[in-house]
Amino acid sequence: MGVEKEGEKAKIYIFWGIIAAIVILSYLILKSLLISILTAIIVAHISRPLHKKISKKLNVKIAAFITVMLIVITLSVFLVFFTTIFLNQLIRFLSADNITQLTNLISTYFESELINEKLRGAMFDVGNSVTRAITSKIWEIPTIILNLFIIFFTTYYLLVDWDRLKEKLISIIPFRNSREIIKKIERRTSEIISGTLFIAGVQLVFSGIVMWALGIQAYLVLAFLIGLLAFVPALGPALVWAPLAAFHYFYGNFWTALGIVMMGAILSLLIDSLLRVKILGSRTGTHPAIMLFGIVGGIKLFGLIGLIIGPLILIIFTTIL
Numbered sequence: 471m472g473v474e475k476e477g478e479k480a481k482i483y484i485f486w487g488i489i490a491a492i493v494i495l496s497y498l499i500l501k502s503l504l505i506s507i508l509t510a511i512i513v514a515h516i517s518r519p520l521h522k523k524i525s526k527k528l529n530v531k532i533a534a535f536i537t538v539m540l541i542v543i544t545l546s547v548f549l550v551f552f553t554t555i556f557l558n559q560l561i562r563f564l565s566a567d568n569i570t571q572l573t574n575l576i577s578t579y580f581e582s583e584l585i586n587e588k589l590r591g592a593m594f595d596v597g598n599s600v601t602r603a604i605t606s607k608i609w610e611i612p613t614i615i616l617n618l619f620i621i622f623f624t625t626y627y628l629l630v631d632w633d634r635l636k637e638k639l640i641s642i643i644p645f646r647n648s649r650e651i652i653k654k655i656e657r658r659t660s661e662i663i664s665g666t667l668f669i670a671g672v673q674l675v676f677s678g679i680v681m682w683a684l685g686i687q688a689y690l691v692l693a694f695l696i697g698l699l700a701f702v703p704a705l706g707p708a709l710v711w712a713p714l715a716a717f718h719y720f721y722g723n724f725w726t727a728l729g730i731v732m733m734g735a736i737l738s739l740l741i742d743s744l745l746r747v748k749i750l751g752s753r754t755g756t757h758p759a760i761m762l763f764g765i766v767g768g769i770k771l772f773g774l775i776g777l778i779i780g781p782l783i784l785i786i787f788t789t790i791l
Contacts, residue, residue, distance in 0.1 A: 503620060504772075505617075505772050505773065505775055505779075506617045506620040506621050506624070507620070507624055508772070508775070508779050509621050509775055509779075510620070510621045510622075510623075510624035510625045510628060511624075511628065512663065512778060512779070512782075513541065513621060513622075513625045514624075514625045514628035514629050514632065515659060515660065515663065516663060516664070517537050517538075517541060517625070517629065518629065518632065520537050520540070521533055521534055521537045521629045524536055524537060530629075530630055531630055533629075534626050534627075534629035534630045535626065537629060538622050538625055538626045538629070541622070541625075542622060552690075555690055636652065639652060640652050651789065651790065654789055655785075655786050655789050655790075658785055658789060659782055659785065659786070662781060662782060662785060663778065663782070666700075666701055666778070666781075669700055669741065670697045670698070670700035670701060671697065672741055673696050673697055673700045673707055673737055673741055674693050674694065674696060674697030674700070675693075676733075676736070676737070676741065677692070677693045677696045677697075677707070677710075677711070677733060677737060678690060678693030680729065680730075680733040681693060681730075681733070683729075684726050684729045684730065685726070686714075686726070692710055692714065695710045696710045696711065696737065698777070701761075701765055701777040701778070701781075707734065707737040707738055708734060708737075708738055711730055711731075711733060711734035711737065712734065714730055715727045715730040715731045715734065718730060760781065760784050760785065760788065761781045763780075763784060764780035764781030764782070764783065764784040764785070765777055765780050765781060766780070767780050767784075768780015768781065768783070
């Protein structure tokens with residue numbers, strides 16, 4: 471009997487050892503694809519309303535295929551036009567003449583030649599680093615294409631099986647109100663994503679138009695940064711427009727600086743504060759600190775897409791709690 475018990479225990483240990491090994495290997499396999507999978511979940515969630523409308527008239531799988539193709543075509547057209555203009559402006563913005571002009575302006579406020587030399591070196595290093603980063607991304611195009619394929623491939627199957635996966639998740643959650651929890655998470659996720667993207671889009675378009683009207687050459691690059699930093703509550707847009715206004719003021723472009731400050735006041739006080747509270751705060755009940763922690767931690771863990779994924783993970787966590 472003792473030998474049989476030991477044999478049974480050994481089988482159990484071997485079984486759980488195999489399970490642990492499979493879990494670890496699965497994690498290692500999916501680790502490099504985690505960001506693509508999470509991005510696909512967000513894309514599928516955003517595109518579900520469109521998929522639902524199309525699936526009323528067509529088969530679910532055909533509707534999912536059409537939805538994904540519409541997303542691909544829209545993004546392709548947007549990226550072709552946007553990327554061309556963006557890169558041209560970025561290259562001009564980081565040109566040697568502009569960097570020299572900026573370092574000369576800064577050096578007028580410091581008497582130490584050593585400080586001026588360090589500042590010039592730092593500015594050229596920043597410009598060279600950005601240029602090298604853009605160049606390195608060109609060599610990563612095959613990897614980017616593969617990741618995009620994984621995103622859209624996963625999005626397709628998520629759209630097809632969304633309701634079934636949702637029911638499966640509800641059955642796994644060990645709470646009586648599991649369906650209510652999933653509905654709440656789904657609603658808050660939808661409101662956070664759509665609300666934040668809407669705010670970022672409004673800030674990008676508004677700042678781009680104003681800076682173009684003010685004659686700022688790199689208006690698209692700076693507007694893109696403002697739209698990107700719109701995910702950071704309160705402080706985000708000011709990280710771009712405040713230094714820009716200071717630069718033009720010290721360079722003697724008083725009216726341009728005043729226009730940028732007025733634009734910044736509208737961005738930070740009206741669009742960011744009031745619109746964010748109206749769209750996100752009152753509807754989702756999400757504290758700005760949670761958004762900020764999620765953004766900072768998300769960027770460290772997932773990179774740029776962490777701007778969206780980080781806050782969503784914390785929102786899901788607090789909802790479950």
